[in-house]
Amino acid sequence: xENVEQHPSTLSVQEGDSAVIKCTYSxxxxxxxxxxxxxxxxxxQLIIDIRSNVGEKKDQRIAVTLNxxxxxxxxxxxxxxxxxxxxxxxxxxxxxxxxFGTGTSLTVIP
Amino acid sequence: DGGITQSPKYLFRKEGQNVTxxxxxxxxxDAMYWYRQDPGQGLRLIYYSQIVNDFQKGDIAEGxxxxxxxxxxxxxxxxxxxxxxxxxxxCASNRGWxxxxxxxxGTRLTVV
Numbered sequence: 506x507e508n509v510e511q512h513p514s515t516l517s518v519q520e521g522d523s524a525v526i527k528c529t530y531s532x533x534x535x536x537x538x539x540x541x542x543x544x545x546x547x548x549x550q551l552i553i554d555i556r557s558n559v560g561e562k563k564d565q566r567i568a569v570t571l572n573x574x575x576x577x578x579x580x581x582x583x584x585x586x587x588x589x590x591x592x593x594x595x596x597x598x599x600x601x602x603x604x605f606g607t608g609t610s611l612t613v614i615p
Numbered sequence: 616d617g618g619i620t621q622s623p624k625y626l627f628r629k630e631g632q633n634v635t636x637x638x639x640x641x642x643x644x645d646a647m648y649w650y651r652q653d654p655g656q657g658l659r660l661i662y663y664s665q666i667v668n669d670f671q672k673g674d675i676a677e678g679x680x681x682x683x684x685x686x687x688x689x690x691x692x693x694x695x696x697x698x699x700x701x702x703x704x705x706c707a708s709n710r711g712w713x714x715x716x717x718x719x720x721g722t723r724l725t726v727v
Contacts, residue, residue, distance in 0.1 A: 514655075539715045548621075548705055548718035549658075594657065601646070601665070603716065607657040 507532040509597050511606025518585050519614050526609045528595035529577040537598035538571060538578045542591045543608075549594055553580070585613045617642045621706050621719035628693070628700070628726050636691045636722045638706035646711045647689035651675060652703040652721075661704075664689055665711060693724060701726050 508531040518524050528538075536557040541549035555562045555569045555578065562569050566585075571578040578597075582589055590613045595606040619640045628634045640647065649661040660673030664683040678697025683689055689708075693700045703723050707716040 511657075541716075541718075546721070546723075548619075548707075548720045549716075550718065551715040554715055601711070603648075603660075605658040607655060 507535060507597055507599050507602070507604040509595065509604045509606045511595050511609060513609060514607065515610045515612075517612045517614060520585060520587060522585055524582045524585055524589070524611055524613075526580045526593055526595070526611070527577060528579070528597070528606050529575075530597040530604070531576065532597070532599050533573075533576065535597040535599045535604075538569070539596050539598070539603075540569060540580050541594045541596070543594065544591045552593075582611075585611075587613050587615050589613050619706055619708055619717055619719035621704075621722050623722060624720065626722055626724045628724060630726055631695045633692055633694050634724065636693065636704055636706075636724070638689045638691065638719060639687055640689075640706075640708045640717070640719075641687060642708060642717060643686070644708035644710050644717070645686070646709050647683070648707045648716070649673075649679070649681065649689070649691045650705045650707065652705055658705065661691065700724055 511528045539554035542552045543549040555571050566583045568581040592608045592610050594608050596603045622637045646665045648663040650658040659675050662681040664670035680692045705721050706719040
């Protein structure tokens with residue numbers, strides 16, 4: 506089955522700097538890659554996603570890139586703000602199965 | 616507004632008891648899912664249902680049971696057979712196949 510690895514597990518950045526979280530996957534049949542943000546004590550919320558026919562997608566300060574050949578995708582957050590502090594999960598979707606990474610705890614230091 | 620409602624938010628259970636976690640959605644989504652979340656282990660799939668009156672086991676179904684009698688509802692029962700039930704439980708739904716999940720706000724179950 507699919508194996509999704511996510512790095513780093515923790516990340517601290519200064520407010521205003523950029524943050525990058527990377528995920529790799531193993532199954533070339535995976536064709537949908539969502540990213541979720543989870544605040545403490547809450548359920549994850551979809552923040553951005555990308556499908557396998559697209560290499561990059563941007564939504565304001567958030568962007569996702571996909572390299573199908575290397576089987577990795579990354580979340581980029583620019584101009585970070587304290588409210589960006591949360592746990593971020595990537596996922597790779599094969600068929601109807603979602604495979605999640607183990608999460609990255611992002612802390613933005615004011 | 617449409618969404619998923621999980622209840623209760625916190626639940627305490629004595630060892631040997633069964634408990635049922637509620638999940639209701641008004642998004643008209645066909646598929647619903649239960650995940651367990653433990654620190655450092657990401658999200659692990661317990662059960663999922665793609666249509667009323669049908670459901671499949673996920674990766675860690677042992678000690679859990681579900682039902683899907685209505686499209687809107689997918690309750691999860693944590694039975695006494697579940698050896699380590701203390702965790703954060705998340706319910707999710709989507710229209711099916713490769714659509715993003717909508718998650719509920721979770722239920723934190725603690726065995727005392």
